[in-house]
Amino acid sequence: MKADKKKVFIRSFGCQMNVRDSEIIQGILQKNGYSVCENDQNAEIIIFNTCSVRKQAEDRVWSLIGSYKGSKIIGLVGCMAQNYKDKAFLRDEDVSFVVGPQDIHKLPEILARIQPKGLLERKIWEVDNLNRPEEIYHTGFYQNPNHAYVVISEGCSNFCSYCVVPYVRGPLRHRQKEKILNEIEAAISQGITSFTLLGQNVNSYLDDGFNFTELLKEVNALKGLKKLGFFTSHPKDAGIATFKAIRDLEKLDKTLHLPLQSGSDRVLKLMNRGYNSKEYVALIENYRKIVKDGSLTTDIIVGFPTETDKEFKETCDLIKKIGFNAAYIFKYSPRPQTEAAKMVDSVERQEKEKRHKYVLDLQRKISNKLKKENK
Numbered sequence: 001m002k003a004d005k006k007k008v009f010i011r012s013f014g015c016q017m018n019v020r021d022s023e024i025i026q027g028i029l030q031k032n033g034y035s036v037c038e039n040d041q042n043a044e045i046i047i048f049n050t051c052s053v054r055k056q057a058e059d060r061v062w063s064l065i066g067s068y069k070g071s072k073i074i075g076l077v078g079c080m081a082q083n084y085k086d087k088a089f090l091r092d093e094d095v096s097f098v099v100g101p102q103d104i105h106k107l108p109e110i111l112a113r114i115q116p117k118g119l120l121e122r123k124i125w126e127v128d129n130l131n132r133p134e135e136i137y138h139t140g141f142y143q144n145p146n147h148a149y150v151v152i153s154e155g156c157s158n159f160c161s162y163c164v165v166p167y168v169r170g171p172l173r174h175r176q177k178e179k180i181l182n183e184i185e186a187a188i189s190q191g192i193t194s195f196t197l198l199g200q201n202v203n204s205y206l207d208d209g210f211n212f213t214e215l216l217k218e219v220n221a222l223k224g225l226k227k228l229g230f231f232t233s234h235p236k237d238a239g240i241a242t243f244k245a246i247r248d249l250e251k252l253d254k255t256l257h258l259p260l261q262s263g264s265d266r267v268l269k270l271m272n273r274g275y276n277s278k279e280y281v282a283l284i285e286n287y288r289k290i291v292k293d294g295s296l297t298t299d300i301i302v303g304f305p306t307e308t309d310k311e312f313k314e315t316c317d318l319i320k321k322i323g324f325n326a327a328y329i330f331k332y333s334p335r336p337q338t339e340a341a342k343m344v345d346s347v348e349r350q351e352k353e354k355r356h357k358y359v360l361d362l363q364r365k366i367s368n369k370l371k372k373e374n375k
């Protein structure tokens with residue numbers, strides 16, 4: 001252990017996938033002799049592990065980068081890095097390196113080219129890799145001593161029209177089943193007992209004919225594992241087999257997160273979601289028939305381009321009809337490269353706010369009612 005370890009602070013934004021990526025970054029850096037600080041005060045290098053799914057999250061990152069006023073070496077990493085590429089240097093000249101989600105394994109080498117006082121190289125960017133090396137998942141570092149996120153697939157090929165993920169994280173790729181099981185078994189041997197399997201669309205997991213339900217069964221059977229969950233399901237791929245697994249596997253969480261996004265068939269089509277409201281309702285009916293003690297959560301986007309009052313009402317009606325235990329409600333914002341960004345963002349900001357507040361209130365009432373009924 002050298003006394004002059006470089007100190008790095010990682011600021012993480014976005015989804016569970018990014019939480020896991022920040023752990024991976026920390027694990028890799030620690031293995032390569034870096035000290036990862038609890039806060040930014042003593043750090044020479046600040047890594048922003050970023051999210052591009054919503055504009056608001058991006059704006060916050062730029063504002064935080066600006067707040068350092070050049071006092072630190074700043075790295076933009078993750079989805080925003082992939083999105084902006086070398087344009088990030090024009091957006092803020094204090095950004096020194098830009099590293100996409102598929103290139104995070106190169107961080108030790110990139111940091112080695114940078115010195116705390118003055119840069120050996122002023123601007124470095126790495127955004128071209130397509131596949132992550134498997135080793136990055138095996139550093140053994142997890143923030144939580146009791147729980148681990150385990151990535152089962154990377155990227156997404158669904159191209160929902162509002163979503164930037166396929167552009168910044170690339171096409172859907174699956175990790176090999178054996179490697180996933182090895183990672184979980186190693187984590188169990190270090191005392192972790194609770195796991196969440198992660199992917200943008202876990203239901204489409206496939207490794208050499210071995211599917212998601214089969215993976216769930218094998219993971220559930222691991223000795224020492226006590227709790228298991230997964231995130232995120234897609235209504236066009238989730239089905240009876242997964243629901244039966246939720247019912248039958250004793251360690252598996254009985255909550256299903258199934259993003260609805262809209263209750264209007266026209267809007268769902270514009271979103272390129274691959275299902276309509278009738279199909280979604282049929283899916284939920286099956287889920288409830290099979291998983292009697294299950295609960296249900298969802299995602300909703302309000303103010304999608306051209307969404308009318310009537311279509312918004314259809315979303316509200318469906319939320320009432322289904323009765324989700326919880327919902328994450330988002331205001332639409334255009335994301336670069338996406339199909340929806342080519343449409344006119346026709347719903348005014350105030351109207352989006354109004355619809356957002358309305359659904360939040362509606363969902364709060366439904367959640368409270370279900371809690372009281374102890375459903």
Ligand code: SF4
Pocket residue numbers: 156157158159160163164165166200201234
């Ligand atoms: S399924 Fe759709 S919303 Fe989810 S990551 Fe893929 S493109 Fe984005």
